[in-house]
Amino acid sequence: MAIIRWDPFRDIITLREKMNRLFEDAVTARGEEKDMISSTWTPSVDIYETESALILTAEVPGVDEDNIEIKIEDNTLSLKGERKFEKETKEENYHRIERSYGSFYRSFTIPRHIDQEKIKAEHDSGVLRITMPKKPESKPKTVKVLKPQKKAEKKPKK
Numbered sequence: 001m002a003i004i005r006w007d008p009f010r011d012i013i014t015l016r017e018k019m020n021r022l023f024e025d026a027v028t029a030r031g032e033e034k035d036m037i038s039s040t041w042t043p044s045v046d047i048y049e050t051e052s053a054l055i056l057t058a059e060v061p062g063v064d065e066d067n068i069e070i071k072i073e074d075n076t077l078s079l080k081g082e083r084k085f086e087k088e089t090k091e092e093n094y095h096r097i098e099r100s101y102g103s104f105y106r107s108f109t110i111p112r113h114i115d116q117e118k119i120k121a122e123h124d125s126g127v128l129r130i131t132m133p134k135k136p137e138s139k140p141k142t143v144k145v146l147k148p149q150k151k152a153e154k155k156p157k158k
Contacts, residue, residue, distance in 0.1 A: 041083070041100030043128075047108070054114060054132040058106075061126030062099075068128060072116050077130070078107045113137070 043058045058079060060068065068081040085101040110116070114132045121130045 041102060042104050042106060043079075045106065052134055054111070054134070056108065056130040056132070058128040059126060060123070060128050065123045068123065070121055070130065072110070072119060075110045075112065076107050077110050078105070079128075080105050
């Protein structure tokens, strides 16, 4: 009988590898049947600032304007929408489906200097553009420091 050296960490490593495979199989669709499952997706977003506004652009190709909801609450801008899988062809006829379908949700904190009442959104050629104008900034205020006035000295009573 051969002597085998016992490694206490071997079982832990084996368990970790099995768990990794389990999660990998669940997250990445494998096999022919799993290729037909639609996965979740998140639109890519660019945010930049100009002198007068903060601009957010999101790539939402294939999403109709009616399927996009923009909500502003407690200095948070939320984008919610859905890209639907249109079954013009039977699923059996597809050789490969790589585009992602389903609903998405993104939220962003808005700076306090944004005028939330004037936020506008446009949707053109699969790009959502949200313009968030800045509030008119008040001019810097200077405060002059004054010397304290001397109080009139009281004369002692006689």
